[in-house]
Amino acid sequence: QVQLVESGGGVVQPGGSLRLTCAASGFTFSNFDIHWVRQAPGKGLEWVAIISYDGTYKFYSDSVKGRFTISRDNSKTTLFLHMDSLRAEDTAVYYCARSCGGDCYPGLDYWGQGTLVTVSS
Amino acid sequence: DIVMTQTPLSSPVTLGQPASISCRSSQSLVHSDGNTYLTWLQQRPGQPPRLLIYKISNRFSGVPDRFSGSGAGTDFTLKISRVEVEDVGVYYCMQGTQFPLTFGGGTKVEIK
Numbered sequence: 566q567v568q569l570v571e572s573g574g575g576v577v578q579p580g581g582s583l584r585l586t587c588a589a590s591g592f593t594f595s596n597f598d599i600h601w602v603r604q605a606p607g608k609g610l611e612w613v614a615i616i617s618y619d620g621t622y623k624f625y626s627d628s629v630k631g632r633f634t635i636s637r638d639n640s641k642t643t644l645f646l647h648m649d650s651l652r653a654e655d656t657a658v659y660y661c662a663r664s665c666g667g668d669c670y671p672g673l674d675y676w677g678q679g680t681l682v683t684v685s686s
Numbered sequence: 687d688i689v690m691t692q693t694p695l696s697s698p699v700t701l702g703q704p705a706s707i708s709c710r711s712s713q714s715l716v717h718s719d720g721n722t723y724l725t726w727l728q729q730r731p732g733q734p735p736r737l738l739i740y741k742i743s744n745r746f747s748g749v750p751d752r753f754s755g756s757g758a759g760t761d762f763t764l765k766i767s768r769v770e771v772e773d774v775g776v777y778y779c780m781q782g783t784q785f786p787l788t789f790g791g792g793t794k795v796e797i798k
Contacts (some may be wrong), residue, residue: 584775600787602735610727610735610778612787626786627687669740671782672725676734 567591567675574680581620581651585680587644587661594642598664600673601646603657609623611657614646615664627654628651651684658682688712688781692790693696698798705766709779711717714759716783723782726755726764729792739764767779771797 573585587599601613614625614635623635635644644661658681661674689712690742715722726739726740737746739755742762766773774797779790 609776610729610780610789612789615785615787616776624785645691662735665737665740669737669744669746671723671787672737672746673727673735673738673780674737676736678734 566662569663569675569677571659571661571680574659574682576649577683578686579652581650581684582647582649583682585646585648585659585682587646587677589642589644589661590661592663594637595639597666598663598671599637599644600662600663601644602673602676603625603655604660604679605654605657608657612660616644640671646670647684651682653684656682656684679683687713687786688784688788690779690781690788690790692777692779692793695791696794696796698796699769700798701767701771702768705769705773705775705795707764707779707795709762709764709790711760711762711781715781716759722724722758724755724757724762725780725782726753727778727780728773728775729778730772733775735749735778766795769795769797 568590570588577589614634616626616635630649636645636659660679661677665672665674691710724742729735743755749795754765771791776792
């Protein structure tokens with residue numbers, strides 16, 4: 566079955582860096598665009614970034630542009646989010662989510678359980 | 687960016703009764719390809735979101751038929767025909783017509 570498992574979250578000081586990982590299994594990873602979506606504690610969902618199936622296309626929200634970098638390694642079926650210059654407002658659970666193929670595109674059809682990033686001194 | 691506005695913020699519902707959630711976008715969600723990329727997601731307590739409905743009214747695989755979506759242009763509705771205990775959670779609309787993808791603020795469905 567489709568599985569997405571995030572890791573790499575933790576506590577980091579303002580201005581610090583962190584790299585999140587999303588390990589995918591149960592589907593042909595290299596055929597699907599993948600997103601990062603975050604959720605601040607007790608708040609709603611915020612889209613962060615997308616990377617195309619082959620890594621050639623990337624798009625970011627304005628709130629993270631220039632600070633976060635999305636990348637993927639299709640040979641290892643793994644997605645990454647490198648986060649620099651972290652701010653308190655980046656504190657959130659970070660989810661990776663698969664973009665639907667086929668008719669349900671661009672819905673997000675499978676989500677990981679999320680990894681918590683806390684930015685605090 | 688397209689702003690998505692959901693109402694109500696909270697919807698207390700009696701078991702077995704219907705529930706309705708509205709979502710309005712700040713501009714038309716009709717894409718140049720003719721599709722309207724409006725989806726609905728459910729987030730149960732302590733769980734990641736789950737896709738319910740895509741392109742306004744299409745139920746995703748495994749979604750019960752008590753969930754239905756409707757609307758066009760800038761106004762959309764999610765209806766639950768008879769609320770069950772497992773439907774408790776927060777519901778989000780999301781537009782995928784234009785980047786950045788944007789979500790509504792969420793509507794909490796709870797049992798009275």
